[in-house]
Amino acid sequence: xxxxxQSPEALRLQEGESSSLNCSYTVSGLRGLFxxxxxxxxxxxxxxxLYSAGEEKEKERLKATLTKKESFLHITAPKPEDxxxxxCAVRAFYGGSQGNLIFGKGTKLSVKP
Amino acid sequence: xxxxxxxxxxxxxxxxxxxxxSCSPISGHRSVxxxxxxxxxxxxxxxxxxxxxxxxxxxxxGRFSGRQFSNSRSEMNVSTLELxxxxxxxxxxxxxxxxxxxxxxxxPGTRLTVT
Numbered sequence: 001x002x003x004x005x006q007s008p009e010a011l012r013l014q015e016g017e018s019s020s021l022n023c024s025y026t027v028s029g030l031r032g033l034f035x036x037x038x039x040x041x042x043x044x045x046x047x048x049x050l051y052s053a054g055e056e057k058e059k060e061r062l063k064a065t066l067t068k069k070e071s072f073l074h075i076t077a078p079k080p081e082d083x084x085x086x087x088c089a090v091r092a093f094y095g096g097s098q099g100n101l102i103f104g105k106g107t108k109l110s111v112k113p
Numbered sequence: 114x115x116x117x118x119x120x121x122x123x124x125x126x127x128x129x130x131x132x133x134x135s136c137s138p139i140s141g142h143r144s145v146x147x148x149x150x151x152x153x154x155x156x157x158x159x160x161x162x163x164x165x166x167x168x169x170x171x172x173x174x175g176r177f178s179g180r181q182f183s184n185s186r187s188e189m190n191v192s193t194l195e196l197x198x199x200x201x202x203x204x205x206x207x208x209x210x211x212x213x214x215x216x217x218x219x220x221p222g223t224r225l226t227v228t
Contacts, residue, residue, distance in 0.1 A: 032216075034216060034217075036219075041221075041222075041224075042221055042222070043117070043203050043205075043219035043220050043221045043222050044156075044203070044219045045219070046216050046217070046218055046219075049216050087156065089156075100146065100158040100161060100169050100171065101146075101148075101156075101158060101205075101217065102158070103148075103155055103156035103157075104155070105155040106155065
């Protein structure tokens with residue numbers, strides 16, 4: 001069964017304290033791994049797409065990396081405005097059929113000033 | 114370019130009633146997917162529409178249905194509401210159908226409360 005697991009469930013950081021969020025997945029043929037940010041009461045905001053192992057993408061203080069079994073979202077010198085829930089999702093290839101997004105439960109990040 | 118819009122933003126219904134939610138995708142996007150988000154289950158895929166045809170459906174009962182119009186706008190309907198249907202319902206649009214590698218962009222969601 002295709003599955004996405006995110007850890008930790010919650011993470012509290014001090015402003016400037018760098019850390020990483022983990023997303024491990026088991027899918028029958030990866031067709032993209034997606035990171036989203038979600039603020040309370042809002043829809044998920046797209047951050048990155050990664051397609052193949054070894055790929056990396058950066059945006060401001062965020063850097064996403066991908067291996068064959070997991071992805072990491074590295075947050076460098078976070079600020080309070082980075083506080084949000086970060087969601088990981090994968091799209092699997094089902095032998096020619098359509099592949100919907102499979103989401104993890106998310107990591108709730110809190111950054112204290 | 115305007116983002117995905119969903120109406121209404123908040124809704125309170127009684128058990129047994131039915132509800133219709135609306136979604137307008139980003140201009141030019143032809144694929145619309147619907148998700149249910151709850152604290153316990155997280156984001157779960159409901160269904161996807163492209164060119165007015167349902168292309169994919171998640172593991173939800175037949176009380177959940179949807180449709181897409183020729184202008185790509187989509188509606189989802191839930192009949193005979195149950196307390197467990199209380200959730201944030203999210204619509205996401207994409208340039209092309211899922212199954213490709215194109216990302217989906219989400220709307221703000223409709224918060225449905227069933228009492």
